[in-house]
Amino acid sequence: MNRFHRFPLLLSLLLPLAAAAFALETPKSPPLSDQDRTANLDRAKEARRHWPSFGELKILYMDDLGIRALSGRYVDLYTDLPSNEKNDEIIHLLDAAVPRLCEFFHLDPRQYDDWKISAFLMTDREPFDIFGAFDFSEEEIPEFPNGFSLYDRIWVFDKNQVYYNRFLMLHELVHAFMLHTFGSLEPRWFTEGIAEFLALHRWDGQTIELGIFPDTREEVEGFGRIDRIRSFVQSGEVPSVEELLAIKPKAFDDVSSYAWCWALVTLLARHPQYADAFGALPFLAMEKDPNKPFLELLGNSAGRLAADWQNFVEWLDYGFDFDHAPDASVPGFGLEPLSDEGTSFTLDAENGCLATGVILEPGKEYRFSASGRFRVGCQGKVYPCEANGITLSYFNARPLGTLLAEIVPEKASLNELPIQTEPIGAKGTLTPKKRGELHLRLNLPTNQIKNSRGTCTVTVRP
Ligand SMILES: [Zn+2]
Numbered sequence: 001m002n003r004f005h006r007f008p009l010l011l012s013l014l015l016p017l018a019a020a021a022f023a024l025e026t027p028k029s030p031p032l033s034d035q036d037r038t039a040n041l042d043r044a045k046e047a048r049r050h051w052p053s054f055g056e057l058k059i060l061y062m063d064d065l066g067i068r069a070l071s072g073r074y075v076d077l078y079t080d081l082p083s084n085e086k087n088d089e090i091i092h093l094l095d096a097a098v099p100r101l102c103e104f105f106h107l108d109p110r111q112y113d114d115w116k117i118s119a120f121l122m123t124d125r126e127p128f129d130i131f132g133a134f135d136f137s138e139e140e141i142p143e144f145p146n147g148f149s150l151y152d153r154i155w156v157f158d159k160n161q162v163y164y165n166r167f168l169m170l171h172e173l174v175h176a177f178m179l180h181t182f183g184s185l186e187p188r189w190f191t192e193g194i195a196e197f198l199a200l201h202r203w204d205g206q207t208i209e210l211g212i213f214p215d216t217r218e219e220v221e222g223f224g225r226i227d228r229i230r231s232f233v234q235s236g237e238v239p240s241v242e243e244l245l246a247i248k249p250k251a252f253d254d255v256s257s258y259a260w261c262w263a264l265v266t267l268l269a270r271h272p273q274y275a276d277a278f279g280a281l282p283f284l285a286m287e288k289d290p291n292k293p294f295l296e297l298l299g300n301s302a303g304r305l306a307a308d309w310q311n312f313v314e315w316l317d318y319g320f321d322f323d324h325a326p327d328a329s330v331p332g333f334g335l336e337p338l339s340d341e342g343t344s345f346t347l348d349a350e351n352g353c354l355a356t357g358v359i360l361e362p363g364k365e366y367r368f369s370a371s372g373r374f375r376v377g378c379q380g381k382v383y384p385c386e387a388n389g390i391t392l393s394y395f396n397a398r399p400l401g402t403l404l405a406e407i408v409p410e411k412a413s414l415n416e417l418p419i420q421t422e423p424i425g426a427k428g429t430l431t432p433k434k435r436g437e438l439h440l441r442l443n444l445p446t447n448q449i450k451n452s453r454g455t456c457t458v459t460v461r462p
Contacts, residue, residue, distance in 0.1 A: 032280035040283040044183025055135030065127040074098045079121040086162045096208040117152045117176050149175040164222025170199035182285035189247045193265030215319045225259035242415040267312045306412040321446040342461035349374040352449035353441045360432045368424045370458045376401040377451025388425040402443040409436035
C-alpha cells in the first residue's frame with residue numbers, strides 16, 4: 001500500500017490514497033466463457049488428427065552414436081551429454097513441469113495421461129541426424145542456434161550452463177505443450193514470450209516453480225534478458241507494445257526479441273488490470289488474428305497499457321518489486337490544473353512515487369524546487385539523500401534518489417511510449433509535451449523503495 005499526501009502552499013490537506021501498484025482492484029473485462037474455451041480446445045484436438053508424423057528413431061544405432069535415452073512420464077529424452085546428476089535430472093524437471101503447465105492454463109491434467117514427446121539435448125547435430133531425430137517427411141528442419149520445437153519433438157543444443165540448458169528445454173516443452181493443447185503457436189509475440197516467462201524456474205531437484213521473477217543475475221545463469229533490456233532502455237531504444245504485437249518470426253533471430261516478448265508477457269501476467277485478456281490469449285490461438293479479440297478484451301485498458309509498459313521496462317531490474325512498481329493506471333484524485341500561486345507536494349521516500357492529481361499543460365514551463373532530507377536504500381545499506389540524489393550509485397544513468405518529474409498523459413495509444421520523464425533534483429524546470437498528470441518520483445530501483453524513509457517537499461509553480 002502506498003500512502004501519500006499533498007497540500008497547497010498554505011492550507012495543509014491530508015489525502016491518503018491506497019495505490020499499491022500491481023495490486024489494484026480494477027474493473028475487469030468479461031473473461032472468455034467456458035464454452036468458448038472448450039470450443040477452441042476441440043478445434044485444436046481436430047487439428048492434431050492431421051499432424052504429420054516423424055520417421056522412426058534408429059534405436060539400434062544409439063550406443064554407437066554415443067546417445068543415451070532417459071524415459072520419463074511425459075518425455076523421452078535422448079542426449080549425448082555424459083551421465084551425471086545435473087544432466088540426468090532434466091528428465092525429472094520436464095516431467096515435473098507438465099502438471100504445473102496444466103495448473104497455469106487451468107487444464108485438467110488427466111487429458112495428458114497419454115501425452116508424450118521426444119526431446120533431444122545435443123552437443124552436436126550430426127549423430128542425431130543419423131539417429132533419425134530430424135527425420136521428417138514434410139519439411140527440412142532448419143539449422144538453429146539454441147532450441148527448436150515441431151509437433152511432438154523438441155531439440156536443444158547444450159549451452160554448457162546447467163540453468164540455461166534447463167531453461168531452453170522448458171522453453172521448447174512449453175511450445176510443444178501449447179501446440180498440442182491450443183492448436184497453433186499464434187500470436188508469435190505471446191507464444192515466445194510465455195515460453196520464456198514459464199521457463200524461468202526454480203528447481204530443487206524435486207519440485208519446480210515456473211514463471212518466477214529472478215532476484216539476482218546468478219539465479220538465472222545464461223538468461224541475460226534483463227541486462228539486455230536495461231541497456232536498450234539506457235540508449236532509448238524501447239519498442240512500443242504495437243510493434244511487439246506485430247513482431248515477425250524472422251525477428252527472433254535476434255535474442256532481444258525474446259527479451260522484449262518476455263517482458264511484455266511478464267507485465268500482462270502479473271498485472272491484475274490485464275488478467276482477463278491475458279488469460280484468454282492461449283484459447284485464441286486458432287483465430288485468424290488472435291491479436292484482434294485480445295485487444296477487444298483489453299478494451300479501455302489498452303490505452304493505459306502503453307504507459308504501464310514504458311514504466312515496467314524503464315524500471316525493470318533483478319528483484320523487481322511488483323508491490324512498489326510504478327503504475328500509470330493510478331488516476332490520482334480529482335485531476336485539476338495547477339493553481340497560479342503554485343502547489344507543494346510531499347513525496348514519501350517509502351512510496352517512491354506520488355501521483356499528484358494535478359494536470360500540467362503542454363508547452364508551458366513549470367518551475368520546481370525541492371527540499372528535505374530523506375534516506376534511500378542502496379546495496380543493502382541506507383544513505384542520507386536530498387533531491388539531487390547520491391552519486392554513490394546510479395540507476396538509469398542518474399544518481400540514486402534524484403527527484404524526477406513525469407507527465408503521464410490522460411490518453412495514450414499502443415504505438416507510443418507516452419510518459420515524459422525529466423530529472424529535477426533540487427531545482428529544475430519542465431515543459432510538458434502533452435497534457436497530463438504530474439507524477440513525482442525518486443530515482444530508485446523498485447526493490448529499494450521499501451527500505452527508503454523520510455520525505456521530500458516539492459513546490460511546483462507555473
Ligand atoms: Zn521459442
